[in-house]
Amino acid sequence: xxxxxxxxxxxxxxxxxxxxxxxxxxxxxxxxxxxxxxxxxxxxxxxxxxxxxxxxxxxxxxxxxxxxxxxxxxxxxxxxxxxxxxxxxxxxxxxxxxxxxxxxxxxxxxxxxxxxxxxxxxxxxxxxxxxxxxxxxxxxxxxxxxxxxxxxxxxxxxxxxxxxxxxxxxxxxxxxxxxxxxxxxxxxxxxxxxxxxxxxxxxxxxxxxxxxxxxxxxxxxxxxxxxxxxxxxxxxxxxxxxxxxxxxxxxxxxxxxxxxxxxxxxxxxxxxxxxxxxxxxxxxxxxxxxxxxxxxxxxxxxxxxxxxxxxxxxxxxxxxxxxxxxxxxxxxxxxxxxxxxxxxxxxxxxxxxxxxxxxxxxxxxxxxxxxxxxxxxxxxxxxxxxxxxxxxxxxxxxxxxxxxxxxxxxxxxxxxxxxxxxxxxx
Ligand SMILES: NC(=O)C1=CN([C@@H]2O[C@H](COP(=O)(O)OP(=O)(O)OC[C@H]3O[C@@H](n4cnc5c(N)ncnc54)[C@H](O)[C@@H]3O)[C@@H](O)[C@H]2O)C=CC1
Ligand SMILES: O=C(O)[C@H]1O[C@H](OP(=O)(O)OP(=O)(O)OC[C@H]2O[C@@H](n3ccc(=O)[nH]c3=O)[C@H](O)[C@@H]2O)[C@H](O)[C@@H](O)[C@@H]1O
Numbered sequence: 245x246x247x248x249x250x251x252x253x254x255x256x257x258x259x260x261x262x263x264x265x266x267x268x269x270x271x272x273x274x275x276x277x278x279x280x281x282x283x284x285x286x287x288x289x290x291x292x293x294x295x296x297x298x299x300x301x302x303x304x305x306x307x308x309x310x311x312x313x314x315x316x317x318x319x320x321x322x323x324x325x326x327x328x329x330x331x332x333x334x335x336x337x338x339x340x341x342x343x344x345x346x347x348x349x350x351x352x353x354x355x356x357x358x359x360x361x362x363x364x365x366x367x368x369x370x371x372x373x374x375x376x377x378x379x380x381x382x383x384x385x386x387x388x389x390x391x392x393x394x395x396x397x398x399x400x401x402x403x404x405x406x407x408x409x410x411x412x413x414x415x416x417x418x419x420x421x422x423x424x425x426x427x428x429x430x431x432x433x434x435x436x437x438x439x440x441x442x443x444x445x446x447x448x449x450x451x452x453x454x455x456x457x458x459x460x461x462x463x464x465x466x467x468x469x470x471x472x473x474x475x476x477x478x479x480x481x482x483x484x485x486x487x488x489x490x491x492x493x494x495x496x497x498x499x500x501x502x503x504x505x506x507x508x509x510x511x512x513x514x515x516x517x518x519x520x521x522x523x524x525x526x527x528x529x530x531x532x533x534x535x536x537x538x539x540x541x542x543x544x545x546x547x548x549x550x551x552x553x554x555x556x557x558x559x560x561x562x563x564x565x566x567x568x569x570x571x572x573x574x575x576x577x578x579x580x581x582x583x584x585x586x587x588x589x590x591x592x593x594x595x596x597x598x599x600x601x602x603x604x605x606x607x608x609x610x611x612x613x614x615x616x617x618x619x620x621x622x623x624x625x626x627x628x629x630x631x632x633x634x635x636x637x638x639x640x641x642x643x644x645x646x647x648x649x650x651x652x653x654x655x656x657x658x659x660x661x662x663x664x665x666x667x668x669x670x
Contacts, residue, residue: 245269245430248319252279252309253574254290254507255397256325258323258404260309261295264302265409266433272309279474283309287634291571316361321426322348323395324377325366327507334514335522338373341365342380349384357388362426364395368512370453370519371446394445395419395427396452399632401506403570414440417448417564439467440507453516453637457530460509461495464533467540469608473574480657480669500669502629502653504539505566505575510537540668541580544627544653545588545662547666551649552560552625555589558646563630563654564596565604571598575605578629582607585627595619597632617641625649631656 245268249260250319252274260272260283274280286303288295299307316322345363350359365377367557378392394417399407414435416427424442425500428435441451470480480500488495504510513530520527548554566576573579578594592610594603600612613619616635620626621644628635631654642648642663649664650657659665 245320246324247271247430248273248316249325249366250274250313250323250348251278251325251327251367252283253325254292254401255399256323257283257288257290257396258292258295258322258399258408259325260307260364261298261302261431262405262408262445264307265298265425268306268430268494270302270307271315273311273313273315274309275311276310280309280311283307286545287446292401293569297300297421298405302457312333313347314354316348316351317355319361319364319437321430322361323363323364323366324348328367328515329368330514331396335512336370336373336518338369338376341367341369341506342376345380346384349381349386349390351384352381352390353385353388360390360508362391362423364393364427364444365449366395366397368396368452368456368508368515369394370448372519374445374449376536378390389505391420391423392445393423393427394448396448396457398452399571400427402567409434410625411438414438415444415448415451416440417445418442419444432593440495441453446501453512456509456512457516457533457648460513460537461502461529461533463499463504464536466498466500467503467535467669470509471543474667478670479593479667482670495622499631499655501540501631502544502577502581502657502668503537505577505579507572507574510534510575525549538580540653541577541584543628543652544581544668547668548625548627548651549588549647551651551664551666552647554585556627557590557624558605558622559585559590560591560613560616560623560626561592561594562616562619562626562628562635562657563632564594565630566634568630571596571602573599573602576629579606581627581629581653582610586610593619593623596630597634617644620645622646624649628652628654628657630654 250273252272264270282289286300288299288330473480484498564578595613622649651666
C-alpha cells in the first residue's frame, strides 16, 4: 500500500520505517526541513534502538521524506502523527494537529473524492477533540468528503521499534467497513496473532487514555505503597515482587521510585482530568496519581537532606532522561530534582549516557559531566534519577566522592559497605 505519515517525531518515524519494513511504500512528511533531510540521508531524526538501521535500509527505496503535503495524492492511508502538547491547565493543545489537518484538507481537495486516502489519527487526542480535527480537515477540504479514523499507538520510547513490531493489541476506530478494511490490509503482515479491537474513533482514543491513565496510576499506587514501606523500614521491592505473582496484578510496572515522566503519561493524565472536568466530572483517583507523582522528587531530596546539607556542595545527578535508552528529557523527574537542588544552593553536576545535550538545552546553568565517574569525583552526595544499566556496575567510582552518599530513586546502584546508601522506597 502507499502510506503517508504526517509528523516525523518518535511515533511518526517509527511508524514510517516499520511500515516500509512491512513492504509498504511510505512517504514521511514534516515541516522541519532538517528532519526531512535527515531521513533522506538514511538516518533517524530521533534516538531509538534499531530505528537508524531501519531508516538506513529503506530510505531512498520504500521510504522517502518531504515537506510537501502534495505527497498525499498517492496514498491509500494518511496518518497524522503530530505532537499534542498540554496547555498550562492540562487541557490538550490541538493547535498543531488541527493546522496540519487543515493543510492536509487543502491537499485532499486536489484529489478526486473516490481516490482520497483514509485519514488515520495516530496522535493521542481526547475523544471530544476528534470533532475538532475533523472540522479542521473539512475546513481545508471545502466541499467534499473524507473519512477520518483513529488508530492509537501504544509503543514506548526506548523500545519503540520492537513494541511497534510486536504489539499487544491493535485498535482501529472507524466509522465504516471500508476504513476498517484499509487498516486491516495495512497491518495484515503483523496482525496474525495480535488481538484487534474494531470500534468507533472516540472509543479507540478512550482506550488509549484509559491505558496510559491505568499504567500511570499503577505506578503512583506502587509509589504510595512504597513510601509506606519506607516509613515502616521495609523493602517495597520485596513486597511488589510478591504481589506481582498475582496474575490480576501482574509483575510489570511495579517499580517504585522517583515517579513517571516523559512526553505522554503526564500530558495524557492531565488531559484526561481536564477533559473530564470539562464534563463536570472530577476524577479523584487520577488527581491523586498526579499528586503522588509530583511529590516523589521532593521525597528523594528530603532523604538527601537527612545526610548532607547540600548548600554550596557539589551534588551529582545520575540520569537525566525520563527513562533509560532514550535521550528524551520531556517531563523527566530529573527536572524537579535539579531545580530542587538549585533552590537549596547546591552546585549540581549532571550525567547521562545520551541525554546530556537535551538537558543542557533545557537547564544550561548546571555543569555536565562526560561520565558517571567524572560527575561523582569530589561530590558530597549523589542522587539517581534514571535506571540506566551502566549505573548498576558503578563501584570504585564512588571512592572519589567527597562524601560517599547515594540516594537512589530507581533501585539500580549496588550498595557497598563503603557507601551510605538510601533507597527511596526501600
Ligand atoms: N512519544 C511516544 O512514545 C508516543 C507518542 N504518542 C502520541 O503521538 C503523537 C506524536 O508524538 P511524538 O512523535 O512523540 O511527537 P514529536 O514532537 O516527537 O513529533 C511530532 C513531529 O510533528 C512535526 N510537525 C509539527 N507540525 C507539523 C505539521 N503541521 N506538518 C508536518 N509535521 C509537523 C514536528 O516537526 C515533529 O517532528 C502525540 O500525540 C503523542 O501523545 C503516542 C504513543 C507513544
Ligand atoms: O503514550 C505514550 O507515549 C506511551 O507512554 C508510555 O510509554 P513511555 O512513556 O515511552 O515509557 P514507559 O516505559 O511507560 O515509562 C514511563 C515512565 O514511567 C516510569 N516507570 C515505569 C515503570 C515502572 O514500573 N515504574 C516507573 O516509574 C518510567 O521511569 C518513565 O518515567 C506507555 O508505556 C506506552 O504504552 C505509551 O504508548
